[in-house]
Amino acid sequence: MNAAGPLAGIGVLVTRPAEQSAKMLTRLQESGASPMLFPALAIIDVDESAALRQSLALIAGYDRVIFVSPNAVRFGLRLAPADAAAKIKAAAIGNGTAAALRAAGCQMVLSPETGADSEHLLALPEFSNLAGQRVLIVRGAGGRELIADTLRGRGAEVDYAECYRRVCPTTEPAPLLHALREKRIQAITVFSAETLDNLLALVPPDAAESMRALALFVPHARIAQHAQTRHFCHIITTPPGESGLLRGLVEYFNHARTV
Numbered sequence: 001m002n003a004a005g006p007l008a009g010i011g012v013l014v015t016r017p018a019e020q021s022a023k024m025l026t027r028l029q030e031s032g033a034s035p036m037l038f039p040a041l042a043i044i045d046v047d048e049s050a051a052l053r054q055s056l057a058l059i060a061g062y063d064r065v066i067f068v069s070p071n072a073v074r075f076g077l078r079l080a081p082a083d084a085a086a087k088i089k090a091a092a093i094g095n096g097t098a099a100a101l102r103a104a105g106c107q108m109v110l111s112p113e114t115g116a117d118s119e120h121l122l123a124l125p126e127f128s129n130l131a132g133q134r135v136l137i138v139r140g141a142g143g144r145e146l147i148a149d150t151l152r153g154r155g156a157e158v159d160y161a162e163c164y165r166r167v168c169p170t171t172e173p174a175p176l177l178h179a180l181r182e183k184r185i186q187a188i189t190v191f192s193a194e195t196l197d198n199l200l201a202l203v204p205p206d207a208a209e210s211m212r213a214l215a216l217f218v219p220h221a222r223i224a225q226h227a228q229t230r231h232f233c234h235i236i237t238t239p240p241g242e243s244g245l246l247r248g249l250v251e252y253f254n255h256a257r258t259v
Contacts, residue, residue: 005032006250011185013176015040015195017169020070024189024242031250036185038176040199041192042169043071046141046162048079055136055161056080060087062159063133064110066121066147068093069140070100075163076138077104093121096241116240117220118146131155140164168198176203180210187215187253189245193226200230215252219245 011034014021018039028035046052056079059065065088067073077085085105092098092109094116101109112120121127134157137147141162148158179185188211190196196218200208215234218224224237238248 005030007253008032010034010187010249010253011036011179012249013038013185013188015188015190015199017041017043019043024246027242027246028249031246033249034184036176036179038173038199038202039169039171040190040202041195042167043075043140044165044167045075046165052161052163053079055159056084056138056163059084059136059161061134062088062136063130063156064089064091064126065136065138066091066093067097067101067138068118068143068147070097071140071164072138073097073100073104076161079163091121091124091126093118094240117222118144122147122150127151127154129154133157134159136161138163140166142166166192166194168201171202173203173207177207180207185211185214187217187249189217189249190223190227191219191245193223196223196227196230217245217248217252219248 007028012028014024014035014037016024016039018037021037025035025037056076059080067076067090086107088106089108090101090106090110092101092111095111098109098111110124110126112124114120130151132155135151136159138161148160151158190199212232215236216227216232217236217238218227219238219240221237224235227235236248236252238245
């Protein structure tokens with residue numbers, strides 16, 4: 001921990017899946033924060049259907065393959081042929097997903113320069129006219145239909161490869177409840193509305209009320225809107241991604257210390 005860092009003395013609750021939290025925990029510690037990991041989302045395999053296996057076996061035959069998250073890269077390419085990454089014309093929602101694709105060996109990666117959501121991806125000129133093209137969307141089970149509906153409206157034939165599931169984990173709440181009672185948590189970070197719902201479901205009602213009074217940091221306006229419906233009082237919408245959320249934390253607490 002850096003006692004002189006911009007987040008010195010700030011307890012930050014990290015709710016990402018455990019296997020995806022190491023980098024964020026390290027960056028928070030380097031900034032002086034006291035992070036606490038409380039996974040409120042877990043990512044697990046799906047039962048592999050014949051349709052899923054066929055879509056991923058033929059992934060290189062699509063005109064464009066859209067990956068909605070780093071998890072889509074991790075689980076989707078694991079089920080694809082070994083040489084698929086170097087052959088596909090990939091598209092990513094957000095810099096984190098684009099980086100995961102490049103790390104996996106993808107040489108053709110399209111992603112928005114700004115923004116990290118479906119709307120920014122669909123605004124790219126490469127997706128303006130898709131008449132006669134075949135597009136595969138690699139994602140988790142369920143989710144928004146905006147990309148598929150929009151691309152079909154622009155003439156594309158769209159298939160899904162749903163290769164993982166998001167579930168609520170069985171995280172033991174006792175350490176978090178103790179930290180809340182001792183007021184060692186000043187900020188909560190969440191990366192999805194589903195994570196926020198799981199977080200509230202994993203703790204008793206009195207602890208949920210305590211968390212609603214803390215500063216909640218989210219990287220998208222859509223998550224902020226959902227947090228309002230769950231009655232959080234102090235919602236801060238940050239730039240997208242892990243880096244954007246960390247910048248938001250630093251800016252917020254720097255300002256709080258000067259007023």
